[in-house]
Amino acid sequence: MSALADAVIGGADGDELARTEVPREFVAGHIRVEDVDMFAGMADKDVRKSLRVGPVPMPELAPDEVLVAVMASSINYNTVWSAIFEPLPTFDFLRRYGREGGFASQHDRPFHVLGSDAAGVVVRTGAGVRQWKAGDHVVVSCTHVDDQEPATHWDGMLGGEQRIWGFETNFGGLAHFTIVRASQVLPKPPHLTWEEAAVNLLCAGTSYRMLVSEHGARIKQGDVVLIWGAAGGLGAYAVQLVKNGGGIPVGVVSSEEKAEAVRRLGCDVVVNREEIGIGGPEPDPGQSIEAGKRLGRIIRREVGEDPHVAFDYIGRATFATSVFIVRRGGTVVTCGSSTGYQHHYDNRYLWMNVKRIIGSHSANYQEAAECNRLFRQGRLKPVISAVYPLAELGEATRLVQTNGHTGKVGVLCLAPEPGLGVTDPELRAAIGSQELNPMREMEG
Template identity: 55%
Template sequence: MKEILDAITSGCASTEDFAALQLPESYRAATLHKSEADMFEGMASVDKDPRKSIHLDEVPVPELGPGEALIAVMASSVNYNTVWSSIFEPVPTFAFLERYGRRSPLGRRHDLPYHVIGSDLSGVVLRTGPGVNAWQPGKEVVAHCLSVELESADGHNDTMLDPEQRIWGFETNFGGLAEIALVKSNQLMPKPEHLSWEEAAAPGLVNSTAYRQLVSRNGAGMKQGDNVLIWGASGGLGSYATQFALAGGATPICVVSSAEKAEICRRMGAEAVIDRSAEGYRFWRDERTQDPREWKRFGGRIRELTGGEDVDIVFEHPGRETFGASVYVTRKGGTIVTCASTSGYTHEYDNRYLWMSLKRIIGTHFANYRESWEANRLIAKGKIHPTLSRVYPLEETGRAAYDVHRNLHHGKVGVLCLAPREGLGVRNEALRAEHATAINRFRTPAPVPEPAEA
């Protein structure tokens, strides 16, 4: 690995130099163990600790297949699917790997007693398989997490509809929280030149997801002048939705859970901010009963902030806790677009407020290659910025996932893989200087963690 890192950091190694590098037989990776899939059985989700389930192992370099690439991973980041993987919810990810393994001989590579997790990376191409022409060894890249086979006609209008669509590093093996990753070549995109390795690794999954959900015609199709309600507006997903709304001429109404997170939204340029904790919104009276009076109070607060207007779009991802309120506060003819259910998958709402007011619920999931490319292009042009708050070494991936699971973070939490320290990999200093304040506005010190119980 030292020779690979030396070539990357030299700044002068050629394609031929990278192609001549000898690949190691193994590499370090953040893994889950199949033998431990029931380790949290009977525990509440909030009590499950990723620091116990995520291991740092030395694993063999996988076989390279047609249309694939091996990437030297300089940095990665933690997404909520990393948390789901680490707490084995809603099902252990080994079920995905087993299903993939039954598909083909190449699929069988993924069905292992360990799972290398992670759905983001920035790094350098080391090798490409047969049929790859667009990417050469030595190219600096980021990867989006859509893995598709495209053998069915269903996926050729929108690749997210491919019956064999999977999320890399979650439903496949050999993910990005490692020193080497295996991806399909059509996951690769150019690394933004003004960003460091860890900054470039942060946007991939959440930026592309927010782009499809809010901007794309496959999602809400946001336009200038729209009022957009954004739940968790300072978080990994919501922070990009807030930026897209501001950049696209819409008005974000940012919902957060603390004064500190409200201030982050204001630093991004948002003016309409609701601190749920300070204003005491409780949308559920108990586990089974919602409180429509709170929906109404919430809707009134939104109109105070918008000059009397309701929201055109609700950017939904908390799910059960907020969905009833989301349907209620959306204007007549408006859109609730949802991509996740971090507070629970069973959504309940009063359907009278949907059908009688001609509202729409749209489901979106990640993004296709074109949407991911456009989202990355906006990052590369300095129109949208990474929301990286803190960075951990690969050895502390469990701690990084713990922060996200316990909502101790803002924006995204990064992980250094091969990169020996933060701040490396910047190739365009002039563009970086132009946007330095925006690039760093989420930066916070790491919190003091609770000790993991034995």
């Protein structure tokens, strides 16, 4: 452990942090370029074999960047993709970014530090950073943009150089230190612990853009919203956003245990996917329509009408059903395809019923800030279900890889134990620890 890490853990103020030397290397969860072909021909690409935790060199800080001592992070599915080197090795992203030259070139290394969530303490700021200083408690948005691209100023997700930090850039959050652009940093919700604050922004921000933002479905009071994978990281935040906005969340889950978890979040209708017969990753189009009819009957029985919106990040296995089931003029909003990218659906149900499909990706800085504001107000709650130390990164990622989790899986980086980092105990007490951790209660 470095002197700077010790100072952060010891609660040093900003002046002391600014005086303490930045280490030349730090501990990080990473993959290595020499391992890219290690899973060739294997059916089970076990991420525990490719993920490493050990020292990597400290990068130089660019003028628009912030060095954050990471107290906690989380596992997202992009960590799984990185660790199995699919759909393509992330070293391809790093090489492409490195070709820009300047500070970008240091991202092209034979290692890739992963992680697209973090909560921690600012310990250094670049010469061009104005709004952050050493000692600030922050969370990090994963959207890494080029502010010199015109499109970025319309919507950060439209810039051609938009990247996901820790996936398409190096030096991500699953480490003792991370570098991020100042335009990724937001104030940490003070009533949350480090691990509670660390698991939110990637998934919650993505769900916010999909459902609430003007770039997404723009849900309103009374909207019936079908949420596939409602117990997952994205889905569990979607349930809260729909409920908070006066809508009616209808969640689809894979087990009764997960059904109970989403009921705790306020899901009005919960459907076990076995009830509707959703097939494997390559469903027959006719089967998808029949599954949609079964699901539609359940939803109409429970709420009296068809969904306005389908929230779909599952992809191939569910997309045809999503297009079929939303009402005339309804919307399917999609941000991913965990069961496959090639979607086959009957287009008649789209065009003849004037439905819409909206593609959505991550969240721009304003959307992330609005989402983070809801956490700071206590209106959104973390959906953390398990916490691992950084030394057990492989086990934490394997849990997500095998879908053995609910909600989000947290990772302690510099935080020596769970439960630290709360600076507003009054708000925490007013909300209640049990209310803040509905999925931890299930695991406990």
